[in-house]
Amino acid sequence: MGLRKVTQRVYYLINDRETDRPVLGYIKGDKYALMVDAGNSKKHLEKFNDSIEKLNLRLPDYVAITHWHWDHTYGMHSVTGKTIACEITNEQLKVMSKWKWTDDAMKKRLLTGEDIEFADTNIRKEYENLNDINVVPADIVFKNNLEVELGGLKVILKNVVSPHSKDSVIVYIPEERVVFIGDAYGMDYYNNCEYNAVKLESLINMLGGLEFDVCFPGHSSPINKTEIIEYLKSQYNKISVGNE
Ligand SMILES: [Zn+2]
Numbered sequence: 463m464g465l466r467k468v469t470q471r472v473y474y475l476i477n478d479r480e481t482d483r484p485v486l487g488y489i490k491g492d493k494y495a496l497m498v499d500a501g502n503s504k505k506h507l508e509k510f511n512d513s514i515e516k517l518n519l520r521l522p523d524y525v526a527i528t529h530w531h532w533d534h535t536y537g538m539h540s541v542t543g544k545t546i547a548c549e550i551t552n553e554q555l556k557v558m559s560k561w562k563w564t565d566d567a568m569k570k571r572l573l574t575g576e577d578i579e580f581a582d583t584n585i586r587k588e589y590e591n592l593n594d595i596n597v598v599p600a601d602i603v604f605k606n607n608l609e610v611e612l613g614g615l616k617v618i619l620k621n622v623v624s625p626h627s628k629d630s631v632i633v634y635i636p637e638e639r640v641v642f643i644g645d646a647y648g649m650d651y652y653n654n655c656e657y658n659a660v661k662l663e664s665l666i667n668m669l670g671g672l673e674f675d676v677c678f679p680g681h682s683s684p685i686n687k688t689e690i691i692e693y694l695k696s697q698y699n700k701i702s703v704g705n706e
Contacts, residue, residue: 491612
């Protein structure tokens with residue numbers, strides 16, 4: 463299945479649970495195009511680029527990264543445009559760029575907690591040859607917020623408080639009333655699956671104050687504002703009950 467159009471200038475490639483491939487976004491300005499997340503491998507990226515070319519659209523000039531997790535970043539080395547990440551994401555990308563991809567090294571990282579079983583399993587499924595993994599840092603690094611002007615269309619990248627990871631970045635396109643939230647809505651798999659209520663509440667409030675009609679979670683179909691807020695509130699209520 464190829465790229466789907468959601469608004470006049472926003473498209474996406476749906477996620478694929480088979481090897482934990484996340485949603486990839488495409489935002490088309492008059493001059494430049496921006497991709498949301500780089501995919502989990504060169505193959506994933508190529509699938510995205512193929513579907514762009516089929517629609518006669520330009521390949522991305524920029525690729526904005528929502529957070530450091532492998533499924534969103536390991537395609538970075540093979541993108542055509544400049545990659546953009548927040549500082550916290552980039553620090554972890556630098557760490558991972560030094561990781562070795564032998565069976566032994568991977569197993570050790572599971573023992574130290576540097577990596578997790580779920581990622582390990584899916585990495586082994588996505589990569590026939592583990593030596594194809596090539597983690598690289600970003601070309602453009604920002605702190606807190608960054609605005610990217612695509613020509614008649616503004617994209618805002620914002621590092622937000624989220625229960626999923628410290629480096630969670632949302633990609634907001636006010637004129638299209640669309641927001642990509644990556645995995646910001648999920649628990650922190652790298653910290654014993656902690657689902658922090660205070661951070662979740664902060665995310666709910668942030669999204670509540672943002673004007674949008676379409677929200678893209680990283681690993682499911684797009685939903686509207688009411689649906690994402692209701693979902694997060696129900697999650698919040700579950701956590702709060704669990705802590706009583
Ligand atoms: Zn993630």
